Amino acid sequence: MDLTTVDGVPLHPLVVHAVVVLLPLAALGALLIAIRPAWRRRFGWPVLGLTLAGVASVPVAQFSGRELKHAIGVRNPLIEQHSDLGNQLLPYALAFGVLMVLFLVAGRKADQQAEAGTAPATWRRVAVAAAVLVAAAGVASTVQVVRIGHSGATAVWNGVGTSR
Template sequence: MVLAQDLTTVDGLPLHPLVVHAVVVLLPLAAVTATMIALRPAWRRRFGWPVLALTVLGVAAVPVAMFSGDQLNMATGGANPLVQEHSGLASVLLPLAIAFGVAVLVLVLAGRATDREPDPTDSRARVWRLVGVGAAVLTVALAVGTAVQVVRTGHTGSSAVWEGRVPTNNS
């Protein structure tokens, strides 16, 4: 069992709510920008590497958020069913985010390889073009899935924290 003194904190605040904001901001931003570069090769040529870096940062924040969330859950007793649902959704988010990151990497690398082929009729250029198209389709699909899962996970997490604490108009 994690004790309160074992909880990772930043200036006295638990790490989890701080890192979660990195996930909630970076992954949807990466999803939007990755979709843009997947749909417009000229944008991929110019912004591919920065979008990949943004994606890597967003993906890397997910396991840190999961680790710090597990610590926080254990330090607070771990009995809240909403936290359990939140944790389950985060467990789905991690492999989805990793797949999204890999798709963006393949998109950028295949695009670079396609751009470097001097003869577009060459069989090597056709293969890279096909890989690039496949990566673009996969990137868009995984971007949507990742963004949706971030919203679902974040919503259950905020519900676990705020349910019963904020007065509603019905009360």
């Protein structure tokens, strides 16, 4: 397996920054638009764009991480821990992305239902539940990103090339 590089720098430390920036930023945006329905109507689609970009960057980071791990060729427990944590992120990110879509669709349906004045306000209840779930999924994704980033930084700063 050849190591993908950009101007001599392995792709992984470059692309991982997309995950580190986009997923937590999307989570913050999700929290804000979950709190204020007016913000959801105005900023929901841009937050969804951030979320989808963050989710899409996860498999790229995982692939480039596997390439880098293989290229290093040293069995290091710190790298193994980082790799194991990194492999756990995609389900969190996918759940966050799916819940964001559900939240925006339910919110839009709730708005339409409110404008029409029809009862019962079923979509309003779904939108509130989706808001809680998307906020929780955003926080969970961010926590996982922080855990992965910390383990990666620990592996780098404690000497990638050594087997400790």
